[in-house]
Amino acid sequence: MLYSLHPYLKYFALLGLVPWSESCAHSQFVQKLYSAFLIILNAVNFGISINFPQNSELFLSLMVNVIVFVAKIVCVAVIVLQMMVHYDDYFRFCMEIKYLGLRLQCELKIHVGRLKWQSYAKILALGIGCLVTLLPSIYVALNGSLLYFWSSLLSILIIRMQFVLMLLYVDLLGQHASLLGKRLQNVLECHLMGANCSLDSNANRLCSLDFLLALKQCHMELYHLFTHFNDLFGWSILGTYVVLFSDSTVNIYWTQQVLAEVYQYKYLYATFSVFLPSFVNILVFCRYGEFCQRQSVMIGSYLRNLSFHPSIGRETSYKDLLTEFIMQVEQNLLTINAEGFMNADNSLLMSILAAKVTYLIVLMQFSSV
Structure with a gap:
């Protein structure tokens, strides 16, 4: 599936998000130089713009501007550096997806x-939406003063497109987990029917020991695929979430400042197009991560229901393998994790919403001083 998209995904190499070439060492070296150039360009642009601050800018808004855009510069550096270091791992990850699909x-x-x-x-709509929503900010920047916007435009593009790519990868992982769960559901239904079903007119039975072993091995490969994804994009997920959280929170604060007539109403176009x-x-992304976790829970549920079936107790080897499979599923959860800092799920979404409210209250209290 992912390989069918490669002719299109390779153009993300213009932003340093994917390797351009798999086998050509010279091309990879050139792209690493290009990625280093992107990092330096972001830092230099921000360094130049910070030396020409606007005198009319409120101190709190100026400080918030600097914090937000420094976070973007750091996030872009993390994203590009992580891809530079893991060129080979990226192609290995793609091959693992292909091999799991074949299995x-x-x-x-x-x-x-x-x-x-x-x-x-969904992926296309999110990608187009991330690009189209830049237009109001560009309009405000051209017709007014939008501090540090131009120096951070490249950073915004890189961060948003990286997020779209990660959504595509997580969607692929979730689909594989869903397919495995559906096949386990078929095995459970077959046992409930008394093993009177065959697999797609094949002689092998769904209730056979070999088929359960194949399911167990596929689940282990899927778990390693999730682990590889977390290792490959963990810091990128963390940095992107920090930027999205700070961006949305700060722009909600600026919206409140515009409504309080501290700034002109034209800035509403920019704030809405960001938060x-x-x-x-x-x-x-939290919903995609939650879907993967639910598929992991459903796989465990099918296995536990299968272990309670009366016919399982009469087959010692099948019962032992099923017990190992259940322990494997319980210990190896299919989760999207950002370097151990957080799991992408609904609980993270609620934590982010609670943190937004807290920081907005703090910002509003400082702005009234």
Whole structure:
């Protein structure tokens, strides 16, 4: 699935987000130089713009501006550096997705195919939305004074496009977990029917020991795929979440300042075009992560229900393998984790919302001083 998108994904190399070439060492070296140039360019642009602050800017807003855009510069450096260091790991990750899909098709007789059109539509809509919502900020920057916007425009593009790419990868992982869960559900239903079902007109039975072993091995490979994704994009997820959280929180604060007539109403275009897509991205990514965790829970639920079936107790080898499988699923959860700092799920979304309220209250209290 991911390999079918490679002709399009490779253009993200212009932002330093994916390797341009898999085998050409010279091309990879040139792209590493280009990635280093992007990092230096971001830092230099911000360093130049910070030396020409606007005298009319309130101190608190000036300080908040600097903090937000420094966070973006650091986040971009983390994203680009992580990809520079893990070029080979990126292609290994893509190959692992391909091999897992082949294993699901050959051993479990699951038709993997491509992503559903709904997934393509969601990813495409988010990508276009991230680009289109830059237009109001550009309009305000051209017709007024939007501090540090131009120096951070490249950073905003890199961060938003990286987020879209990570959503695509997580959607792929969630689909594989869903396919494995559905096949386990078929095994459970087959046992409930008394093992009177066959697998797609194949001689092998769903209730066989070999099929359960294949399911167990596929789950372990899927867990390693989740782990590889977390290792490959963990710091990028963390940095992106920090930027999206600070961006959305600060721009809600600036919206309140505009409504209080501290700033002109034209700035509402810029603030809405920042905190709305930031909040949507946070929401969507948390929901994708929650979907993966739920699939992991459903897999464990199917296995535990299977272990209670009366026929299982009469087959010692099948029961022992099933017990090992249950322990494997309970210990190896399919989660999206950012270097151990947080899991992407609904609980993270609620924590972010609570933190937003707290920081907004603090900012409003300082602005009234």
